[in-house]
Amino acid sequence: MRRLFACVVVLAAAACASEPPPADSEPPAQASEPAADAPALPGHAPERFGFGTAASPERVALWDIDVKPDGEGLPPGSGSVADGQRVYEVSCLQCHGPTGTEGPNDRLVSTGDWDQWPPGRAIGAYWPYASTLFDYTRRAMPQTTPGTLADDEVYAVVAYVLHLNGLVPADAVLDAASLAAIEMPASERFVPDNRTGGSVVR
């Protein structure tokens, strides 16, 4: 099942590398049966209402901050483990501790079994993608001044935290290509939800 995700990512990467999809569109796949409580639009509703305004590419770029596992969304720039240590000590240490294990906020470095809370369920043993660390750090950290780190600083502190977890060497420098290439120890652990209701407890 985890292969399924991998396939999706590979296909997506291939699609990104080629031409943008054609502008023609078709109605998205409907759920097998519309929910009884989801009212459909009346038959005389127009194709388009025209409420809202067009978003220019510049407008989209302003907010389009997410980073996907294949590296889509990673900005230009780079950062080293050494630079990341300086960022960490100024902006992260206070909440995550000198070695990323002391808190008071979330543990960043795994020191226990992957499924053990909290020592194992940290970045090294439990996070499946390095892209997530960049995405989350840039969007939400530092907690009291979110969004204030420059992209180079985010690359650097991501490199440092990955180094604390033993995943990149002390002389590592991360950029878009090298970060997307990192294979995380937990990448093979995740499987889609197999609960379906019915008589079997999963």
Add this chain to the structure above:
Amino acid sequence: MPTRDKHGFSRRAWLAAAAGGAAGGLVLTRMDALKAALPQDPSAQLPDPTKVPGRFVSELGRRATREQPRRLVRSLALSSSSRTPLHELQGTITPSDLHFERHHAGVPEILAEDHELLVHGMVDRPMVFRMADLRRYPQASRICFIECSGNGGGAYSRTRMPTTITAQQLDGLLSTSEWTGVMLSTILREVGVRRGASWILAEGRDAAVMARSVPLEKAMDDAMLAYGQNGEAIRPEQGYPVRLLLPGWEGNAMVKWLRRIEVSDRPTMTRDETSRYTDPLRDGTARQFSFVMDAKSVITFPSYPYVLPERGWWEIEGLAWTGRGRITRVEVSTDGGRSWTPAALQQPVLPNSTVRFRHLWNWDGRETVILSRATDETGYVQPTVQQLWDARGERTSYHHNHQRAWKIAGDGAVTFGLGDLL
């Protein structure tokens, strides 16, 4: 004589009031009991209301002086939660000011007139919608619950099974409202979803810029962009001015303060769908995108810290809910799970909403354990904790929907009783 525990309840006061002269032999209702549990202030002796004129009309209503339910705040931190007082509420609708909270970086201050929702990605027409735009689209309302998938985790550890825990503490990350908004399918139709799209990313305007990936199928089915809650604008704590509503799914995916939807062909793998809100399993894997909240129920009366002051007729009641359509049956056991009796379900039973169940019980005054178990329309029966341990292991997280139990002692004191059954 009254002793108050850390939650502000006065069990002894209730016991004293119930057993003493105040009731004059009447069986107290639970609301009487709750009122009796509040401290009695001698200065609050009220004049005969038939002999003095009442107060004037007012612009904003207020609760009765003695009816002051409160959320239970976990900690004053940016990433924290507060829980709905399930054991003090009636019916199924949660008063909006008691709706549970779970924020990852506090509650943002947002003006609706400044708010914009960007919809882009694999669409023909990337667009920005202001709130006035969203409100102009055809509108829909529906009643459904929102539950944090971490709800109930406090009663999953074999070695740390609690006894003095309230339904609010255990399951208070559950609330039900009537939500009003525009169906997300209407907005996606407007922008024109492109061939090959299969996911959306929903992103909030809070300081965590909280983001979750959601399958397009759900987005096109019954997802709503909700801007109304119980007849008024959605509360800031619930995502003002607009949130994503995914009926029956885990609360975290219903991104609040929604500012961006990106249509995509794969999930983004955000922090809250990888390192959090995933469920480690005993076979060494971790379940991801475990969106649906399975069938669950909890007895809210009698529950800790209530005390049954005397044997006799008591109505057991509680809430049942499922993210897989409708609850079809709730059973109650008053003998520790040896025998089960169908409870009455308050109509209407709505899909993906809470249902109030009731079972009239003649307590013989002997110590026992009471439980409830819910069944949904797929035939899924709320499992025992042992069943969940067997299926997922004891170190799993989230989706702790196992049966809950309350122990009734011979003196009527109620404690959480799951540990007694293990």
